[in-house]
Each structure stands twice: as structure tokens, then as C-alpha cells.
Amino acid sequence: MIIVLKPHPTPEVVRHVLERIEALGLTPHLSQGVARTIIGVIGDEEKLQVQPLLAIPGVEQVVPILKPFKLASREFHRDDLTIEVKGVKIGGGHLAMIAGPCAIESEPLLMEVAGQVKEAGANILRGGAFKPRTSPYSFQGLGEDGLKILQAVGVQFGMPVLTEVMDPRQVEQVERYADIFQVGARNMQNFDLLKEVGKTRLPVLLKRGMSATVKDLLMSAEYILAQGNRRVILCERGIRTFEDSTRNTLDLSSVPNVKGLSHLPIIVDPSHATGRPDLIPAMARAAIAAGCDGVHVEVHSCPEKALSDGPQALLPEQYTRLMDSLRQLAELMDKTIDVPEIDVPEGETVSCARC
Ligand code: PEP
Numbered sequence: 306m307i308i309v310l311k312p313h314p315t316p317e318v319v320r321h322v323l324e325r326i327e328a329l330g331l332t333p334h335l336s337q338g339v340a341r342t343i344i345g346v347i348g349d350e351e352k353l354q355v356q357p358l359l360a361i362p363g364v365e366q367v368v369p370i371l372k373p374f375k376l377a378s379r380e381f382h383r384d385d386l387t388i389e390v391k392g393v394k395i396g397g398g399h400l401a402m403i404a405g406p407c408a409i410e411s412e413p414l415l416m417e418v419a420g421q422v423k424e425a426g427a428n429i430l431r432g433g434a435f436k437p438r439t440s441p442y443s444f445q446g447l448g449e450d451g452l453k454i455l456q457a458v459g460v461q462f463g464m465p466v467l468t469e470v471m472d473p474r475q476v477e478q479v480e481r482y483a484d485i486f487q488v489g490a491r492n493m494q495n496f497d498l499l500k501e502v503g504k505t506r507l508p509v510l511l512k513r514g515m516s517a518t519v520k521d522l523l524m525s526a527e528y529i530l531a532q533g534n535r536r537v538i539l540c541e542r543g544i545r546t547f548e549d550s551t552r553n554t555l556d557l558s559s560v561p562n563v564k565g566l567s568h569l570p571i572i573v574d575p576s577h578a579t580g581r582p583d584l585i586p587a588m589a590r591a592a593i594a595a596g597c598d599g600v601h602v603e604v605h606s607c608p609e610k611a612l613s614d615g616p617q618a619l620l621p622e623q624y625t626r627l628m629d630s631l632r633q634l635a636e637l638m639d640k641t642i643d644v645p646e647i648d649v650p651e652g653e654t655v656s657c658a659r660c
């Protein structure tokens with residue numbers, strides 16, 4: 306249900322309504338806009354009766370949300386959500402430019418790539434420490450050592466860092482090092498993991514499962530939101546179809562589709578969507594033109610030696626050229642690419658392995 310309060314409610318009225326909702330055994334989620342105060346009410350369908358809610362003083366309207374996702378729905382939160390991480394805003398007209406290698410392989414390599422993508426204009430650094438590999442014999446990631454490298458390099462280059470968490474038991478550890486959790490495509494419906502990241506204070510980049518519908522994606526976001534973490538960023542990374550000339554099929558229509566259904570930001574990952582460096586730039590540009598809130602690209606300084614996803618990695622110079630064109634598009638679309646606000650440690654030189 307959505308409860309719309311009468312205009313300009315006093316704090317006492319809001320508090321009273323919240324208390325009454327709780328007394329009915331329901332959970333209120335307050336959303337205070339400039340014009341309207343709205344309370345989303347979630348709970349046992351049987352307890353969700355319109356009449357008792359309408360009887361609370363200060364309540365103007367009670368509207369049932371017919372969609373299965375509630376907190377993730379546009380009805381609940383009319384305006385686009387903007388998420389801020391260390392000075393980088395995502396959504397509401399701000400683009401997240403996320404780049405880095407698929408896996409953290411070593412400190413010098415991450416330093417090198419971080420320096421290059423930052424120079425190119427990326428504002429968030431990515432790198433996997435726990436890798437969900439199809440084969441158990443493939444490189445599985447450096448684990449906590451990788452997280453330490455990622456955090457240190459993020460600080461060195463003044464960039465917030467994003468990394469994948471695969472298991473509810475890893476959440477506490479990853480939270481100590483990362484600025485944004487990534488929940489990967491293979492774990493989009495790992496409900497215990499979603500609940501666990503939902504209890505934390507970090508934003509969550511939730512990737513669409515390769516066989517998941519847009520509705521499934523929003524239901525998974527709902528799991529995180531229902532635990533109290535409102536900072537969810539959705540990510541379209543391609544779905545499985547009969548087409549086999551690309552790694553996946555990029556469903557770009559999901560961008561305006563999600564925008565109509567939800568206030569949550571949605572970014573696009575053309576790297577995993579296509580698996581092909583020759584297609585990534587065109588798909589990244591199309592994604593920005595479709596109205597997404599950012600682009601996630603894998604970059605490696607020597608793709609042929611990469612321990613994970615080498616064939617789809619862009620070279621740093623290719624990423625630089627891509628960013629030049631994305632900046633122009635961003636301007637046309639009236640979008641901003643924020644520069645992070647993290648102090649680079651004083652007295653230390655920031656250099657990459659190449660220079
Ligand atoms: C990744 O980002 O490296 C990754 C494994 O992505 P996805 O979950 O989209 O396959």
C-alpha cells in the first residue's frame with residue numbers, strides 16, 4: 306500500500322501515522338518529498354486493509370500497489386533515486402563510469418589499470434576478489450588479499466571501489482574493504498545473500514541474472530530494499546538467447562522499461578553483455594542514449610594475459626577513446642559525470658606501473 310498524507314504534515318502527525326501502522330503489525334517506509342509525504346506499507350497481505358489505514362488522522366489517500374515489487378516501484382518513490390558514494394552521484398542525472406579489470410590479479414596491475422581508467426574519466430574502480438567462474442579449475446580470485454589491494458589502490462587513486470560478494474558469509478569481510486557491493490548475475494536470486502547485503506550500509510550493484518526477466522530483477526531488488534538498504538543500483542548485463550555470436554544478448558529495452566517501473570538507477574555492462582571488445586563502444590553509447598545511469602566496462606592492460614574475461618577486456622587506450630565519446634553523449638543527454646571526492650594520501654606519489 307501507499308499512504309499519501311495530507312499536504313504539509315507536522316512531524317507529530319507523521320510520527321503518529323508511523324506508530325499506528327506499526328501497531329497494525331505492518332512495516333512503514335517513509336518517503337518525504339518536497340510536495341508530498343508518502344509512506345509505503347509492507348506486510349502480511351491479510352493485514353493490509355484500506356479502511357483502518359484511512360481512519361488514521363492525517364492520511365489523505367490509501368492506494369494499493371498492484372505490482373509484486375513494492376519498495377522498488379515508481380509508485381512508492383516517484384522521483385529518480387540518486388545514490389552518492391564518496392562524492393560520486395549515481396542516478397538522477399549523474400552517470401557512474403565504472404571500470405577496471407575483471408579480477409584483481411596483483412597490486413601493480415590494478416595500479417596500472419586504475420591510473421589509466423581514472424585518467425580516461427572513470428569515477429568508480431572495479432575488480433573481483435571472489436570470482437564466480439564456470440569452471441572450478443579456473444582462477445577463483447585472490448580473496449581477502451585481493452580486497453586489500455583493491456582498497457589500497459582505490460585510496461591511492463581517490464576512487465570508490467566496487468567488488469563482487471558471492472556468499473552471505475563473505476558480506477562482513479567485503480564490507481570492510483569495498484564502497485559498493487556487486488551481486489553478480491549468477492547470484493541475482495541468492496535470496497540469503499540479498500537479505501544479508503540488505504542489512505548493510507553499502508550501496509549494492511545488482512546484476513540481472515542471465516535468465517531473469519525485468520520483473521525478476523526488481524523482485525530481487527525488493528529483497529534488499531525490504532531489509533532497509535535503499536541504495537540499490539540495477540545493472541543490465543545481457544541475457545541468454547539463441548544468438549551465439551555474442552556472449553549474451555544486451556537487452557537495452559530494459560533501461561527505459563525499468564525507468565518506467567522503478568525509481569532505482571540502472572547502469573549497463575556492455576562487456577559481459579557482448580563479450581566482444583569490437584561491440585562494447587557502440588553498445589555503451591547506445592546505453593547512454595537509452596537513458597541509463599552509467600556504464601560498467603572491463604579494462605585490462607594486457608588482455609591476453611588476463612586471468613579472467615581477457616577476451617572481452619578493452620585496452621586502456623580503447624577505454625580512453627570510448628570515454629571521450631561518452632562524455633560528448635553525456636553532455637547531449639544533460640548528464641553529469643562526477644569526479645570522486647577522496648583525498649589522495651599526502652606525500653605519496655600516484656603512479657602506474659608503466660610510468
Ligand atoms: C563480473 O562483473 O566480472 C561478472 C562476473 O559479471 P556477471 O555477474 O554479470 O557475469
Ligand code: MN
Pocket residue numbers: 407408577603613614
Ligand atoms: Mn568479468
